[in-house]
Amino acid sequence: MFDFIIVGQGIAGSMLAWFLHKAGKTLLVIDDDKSITPSRITSGVINPVTGRRLVKTWLADELLPFAAATYHELETPLGEKLYEPLKIVRLFDSVKAQNDWSVRCALKEYSPYLDNGAMIHLADAYINNPFGGFELKEAAHVNGGTFLTAFKAFLQKHQQIYAGRFSYSDLKLKEDSVSYKGATARQIIFAEGIQALQNPFFEKLPFYPAKGECLIVEIADFLYDYMVKGEVVLMPFYEKNIYYVGSTHEIDFENSFPSAKGRQELESGLKSFLKCSYKVLDHWAAVRPTVSGRRPLIGIHPRHKRVGIFNGMGTKGISLAPYFANQFVEHLLLGKPLNKEVDIKRFLS
Ligand SMILES: Cc1cc2nc3c(=O)[nH]c(=O)nc-3n(C[C@H](O)[C@H](O)[C@H](O)COP(=O)(O)OP(=O)(O)OC[C@H]3O[C@@H](n4cnc5c(N)ncnc54)[C@H](O)[C@@H]3O)c2cc1C
Structure with a gap:
């Protein structure tokens, strides 16, 4: 018998599996092995201050050091560099944006992340930067695809992973265990x-899906080793001259595939500050x-004590998942x- 079955090996399921494995628990992880998922196409940025209004990320002072420590800890068993400090230069689009930043810099709780003395002008042949910008400190990058591929290999070596689509009708609940196609476990x-939208145990939870699209582009001769954030993000990705352009955020969409509308939004955002030409190599959506x-939505079902959920990481799975996986374990x-803010008890009783 396994201690736990985990359904889904995205960033959430992987982090949960890691902390359960560390605690000595046996696991069966079931995943349908899709090549395009949010965790695989994520820009992977751990960002302490986000949005046009420069709002500090919820629980940033706790989440960010915990995420850094967890990804660093995983680098040895996975044999991959996962956590890379990332310089982010945010471009102002107006004098008002400069003033808003200056006000934020004066607040003590923003001092680890924003520095009033650090106004930047990227005056070169590549970036159009009439209002200047600033450097955001303490940001980092984790490549979701690298992490998931390495963690899958780790599970194959140390635990058990089953590639295939989980079907709810094959799950049997008992008083003290669950069983799925011949495998039994204490909890699932x-x-x-x-995909939780289809889960019969958690259909009352208020998921509010948001489609995100991104482009992978090649820019000859452009060699920034940091991220530029204007209307969209332009970030070095994997190889020299290859950049990630992201991301859209759409709540009214027909399907999960890359769209002409998404590409147009990303390219128009890119052209608003990038002066040189580029070539689109890939276009992804999830x-x-x-x-x-x-x-997030985390907890054990109030009536089915053998069934739990670890989900709802939204737009910030890379920074939220390590901290809350540890807390859930x-x-x-x-x-x-x-x-209490993440416990599903706030919606289910
Ligand atoms: C374009 C884009 C950019 C983003 N940028 C950032 C960023 O910069 N920073 C950040 O922190 N977050 C970012 N995010 C958000 C982040 O990617 C998500 O919060 C995170 O990936 C969610 O992870 P998850 O494991 O909950 O879900 P998923 O990544 O969806 O993983 C779920 C896994 O479960 C599998 N699965 C589902 N149902 C079944 C089933 N029935 N049987 C078997 N397997 C199943 C899926 O195939 C998948 O592998 C971005 C997202 C997108 C789309």
């Missing part, structure tokens, strides 16, 4: 991303598991309380 935890209220194994 669903970490299926937006649907983020966003939630009304923007907090401490809840599952030691009975420690979950943060």
Whole structure:
């Protein structure tokens, strides 16, 4: 018998598997092995201050150091560099934006991330930068695809992973265990991303899907080793001259495929600050598991004690998943309380 079955090996399921593995638990991880998922096409940025209004990320002072420590810890067993500090230069689009930044810099809680003395002008042949910009500190990048591929190999070596689509009708619940196609476990935890919309145990949870599209572009001779954020993000990706352009955020969409509208939005955002030509190599799209209220959805089903969920990472799975996977494992194994803001008890009783 396994201790846990986990459904989904995205960033959420992988982090949960890591902390359960560290606690000595046996696992069966089930994933349908899709090549395009949010966790695989994510820009992978850990960002302490986001949005036009420069708002500090929820729980940033706790989440960010925890994420850094976790990805660093995983680098040895996975044999991959995962966590890379990332310089982000944000471009102002107006004098008002400069003033808003200056006001934020004066606030003590923003001091680790924003520096009033650091106004930047990228005056070169590549970036159009009439209002200047600033450097955001303490940001980082994790390549989702690299992490998931390496973690899958780790699971294959140390634990068990089953590639295939999970079907709810094959799950049998008993008083003290669950069984699925001949495998039994003490508990099953669903970490299926937006596929949770089809999960009969959690259909009342307020998922609010948001489609995201991105482009992979090649820019000859352009060799910035940092991220530029204007109307869109332009970030070095994998190889010299290859950049990630992201991301759209759409809540009213017909399907999860790359669209002409998404590409047009990304290219028009890119052209608003990039002066040189580029070539589009790839165009990806996936649907983020966003939630009304923007907090994760974590916990054990109130009536089915053998069934849990670890989901709702929304637009910030890379920074949220390590911290809350650890918290959920401490809840599952030691009975420690979950943060009330993420506990599914706020919706299910
Ligand atoms: C374009 C884009 C850019 C982003 N940029 C950032 C960023 O910069 N920083 C950040 O923190 N976040 C970012 N995000 C958000 C982040 O990617 C998500 O929060 C995160 O990937 C969600 O992870 P997850 O594991 O919950 O879901 P998923 O990535 O959807 O993983 C779920 C897994 O479960 C599998 N699965 C589902 N149902 C079944 C089933 N029935 N049987 C078997 N397997 C199943 C899926 O195939 C998948 O592998 C971005 C997202 C997008 C789309």
